Amino acid sequence: MTHDIWIVTCVLLATIIAFVLDRFRLDVVAFVSLLSLLLTGILTPTEATAGFSNSLVLMIAGLFVVGGAILESGVADLAGRWLGRVGGTSTTRLTVTVMLASALLSAFLSSTGTVAVMLPVVLSLCRRAEVAPSKLLIPLAFAASLGGMLTLIGTPPNMVVNQELRDAGLEVFQFFSFAPAGILMLTLGIVFMCTIGTRLLPKQGTGAEDATQFQGFVSRPELIHSYGVGGQIREIRLPHGSTFAGRTLRDLELRTTFHVNVLAVSTPGARGPVVRKCNPDTLLQPGDTLFIKSSNEEATTNLIRQGQMELVASPASLPKEVHLAELIIPPRSEFVGRTVRDIDFFRMYGAMVLALQDRNKPVRTRTSDTPLGPGDTLLVAANASALKRLRKSRNNVLLVSEQEEQRESPLTPAARWVVVILIGMLVAMSTGIVANVTAVLVAAALMVIVGAFRGSNAYQSINWESIVMIASVMPLATALEKTGALDLVVGAIVERPGLTSPRTLLLLLFAVTSLLSQAISNTATSVLIAPLALELSDQLAVSPYPLLMGVALAASTAFSTPVASPINALVTGAGGYRFGDFLKVGVPLQFLILIATLSIVPYLFPFNP
Structure with missing residues (x-):
């Protein structure tokens, strides 16, 4: 191997290891890797910055704005609460309903945004139907991943493989090209979760002992009792x-x-x-x-x-103007690792933190001095305006339970326009009237114009960590191709006759992509594997479409660990899950998706070019 190949290989391995360890922000790791390639002369300044002007990155940024408008306007919440009328009380029926709704939303929203919307709704359904949250939250998360297989914009890996085809001058996938395979995978997922999966999921009492926790809309006494703070609240008079x-x-x-x-x-x-x-x-x-x-x-x-002073009552009867709510810390929250005191929570939100629980276990030390972790839950006291601020802060804190009296109409005046713009964007993308990136950017601009949210909130709706990470990882794929490292890997595969069978090649690409997606971002995985799939198809005279479709589907199978994706981590605390729960349910489902991919993808997209 040449000196340049050694450098690129070391940078790639160091990046993957840093992603797996998850001790640093993904965007920081990716950006440092990019700087390493730039400083060592592997990439020119133009090549190193190409990712930040790539149409794929711009389209993903625009989709964050569109998705943020759908969330801010209450359209997504309304769709989620519709489940309350059709979910019933049967565990099987609830599982089917929750998974279908989650998949449908995630076909057009980010999977994290989908789970953020659906989590409070599902917990409320669990309370009403007296079903353990652990029976529905993993199906919710898995369905959000499976829903990404349904459309071009369902998940970034779909757009990554599409961009690879466009850059190669080939015909690209259409908006619903993913749907036939995606529908089959979703059907398999639902059938599996309703039969085998539900038996593998933990029952109430294995992490969800307290039936009053995480229940959407609950009574004030239930919230106070579940955190054990009833005797700590007193009423005194001057x-x-x-x-x-x-x-x-x-x-x-x-x-x-x-x-x-x-x-x-x-x-x-x-x-x-x-x-x-x-x-x-x-x-x-x-x-x-x-x-x-x-x-x-x-x-x-x-x-x-x-x-x-005089003690009037203990426990106190809080006035109706003081509202109680329960929050969960999402995996990528800026509050992770910081204390309530460091954050100055009261100044930021106008809400007082009363208690903290770490994975359903009360924290006995001083709440204000305890570092927050992903999945931790907070009981807060707030007024009506503070609750509104908390509802909008989905990135840092996710409101999952609030007292029954605080129900409010979820729709804003701009909601009708949001639906019209969304439909227009989908029609434009599915018919090819304009380029996909044009349709998305126009829709994003219109969302701001119609007042779905203020312009500043539009910027806040963009996950800049993801944008910088994707833009920084893309040149790494360029470096692999430029230095000949990619050709080296392709040559090693081509020289092995046992790996040159198209179906075996599809199996290999699926396995590698799926395995890497359990540990690092599925977007980063697809950025690295898609060029390999395209190069292999060229060397072996095989159609690139089944191989790239296999990579995209495999990237959405992050089922087997709670850290495989942000949505898995998001439901871990609320469902009281352990690491092994994801392994027991996720690994069999991944094998089912693999078998289905090997069966249906070659039929939908033949190997013969």
Whole structure:
């Protein structure tokens, strides 16, 4: 091997290892790899930056905006809540309904966005039907992955293999070219989960002991009981003569001095008690009632004694203006590894964190000083405006349960326009009236124009980590081809007669892609494997379409580990799953998809060019 091939190989291996270890952000790892190839002279500046101007990257960015508009406008939420009317109470019927709805949404939305929308809905269905969440959440996640097989925009790997064909000057896949194979895979997935899969999934009591957790819309007592904070919430009054009267909460420093959090302040009024906005500048007056939370009973006693206050009730009856909600930390949240104090959660959202659970186990140490991890859940107290902010913060915190009284209409005034624009984009892409990237970018611009969300929120809806990662990994594939490393791999395969059979080649590509997708991003995997598939098809005079279709399908089979994809990690905590649960259910399903791929893909896309 040449010196350049050694450099590219080392960079590739280092990148894959860093992806697998997952100790650094994916975009940082990919960008450092790109810089390594640029500084070593393997790539020219033009080649190194080509990914950032690639139409595929622009289209994925536009689809993030379109998907964000669908979420912000409430269209996706409305579609999800429709399940409540058709799901029934049978576990089998619920599984079929949830998987069909999840797959349909993920055919047009990102799989992570789909699960973010569906998770609260499914948990609410579990509560109503008295079904363990562990029976439905893995099917939800798997269906979101399978739904990506249905359309061109269902998942980035589909667009990656399509771009590979376009760059080679070949006829590209059409919008619904993936649908025939995708429908078969989805059908297999549903049948498997309703028969064998449901028996392999953990039952209630193996990670979902508390039936009151993760239930969509629940009563206030249920939320308080599930986190065990009922006895920690108290109601105290400032009588005339209290030493705390006439002072602000900032002056009193209740949190640092007495380890007490003030949830609300109620002041007597002519028409009844008035609950005031609680912040550091809130001025306490004689006759005020404070609703406080503290796990230290002695500290609360000292507070009452020093402030010459009166204990009214313990546990307290919180005023209706104080709403309780349950949040889950998504895998790629910026809050992972940080504490509530570091985040300054109250300043950011106006919500007070009452309790924290790590994979369904209460954290006994001080909540504000405990680093947050993926799948951790928070119980918060908030007012109505804070709840709205929390609902929109899907990237960092996902609201999965809130008290029953807080139901609200999910649709915004722009929802009707969002549906029209979405349909127009899909028609344009499926008919080929304009280029796919043009249709997506126009739709993204129109979403902002019609007010689906403000322009700044449109930028926030883009997953920049994914965009930078994809744009940085694409030149790595260029380096493999430029240095001859790709030809070296192709030559090694071609020289082995046992691997040159088209069906064996499809099996090999599927296996490698599927295996890598369990550990690293399926987009990065497809960016690396798609050029190999195309080169092999050229060397062996085999049609590239079945091989590239096999790569795309394999990239959507991230079933076997909780870290195989963000959506698996997202349901792990809510379902109380363990690593082995994904192995037991995921591995058999992957083999089924492999067998189906070897059977149906050559029929739909013959090997003969």
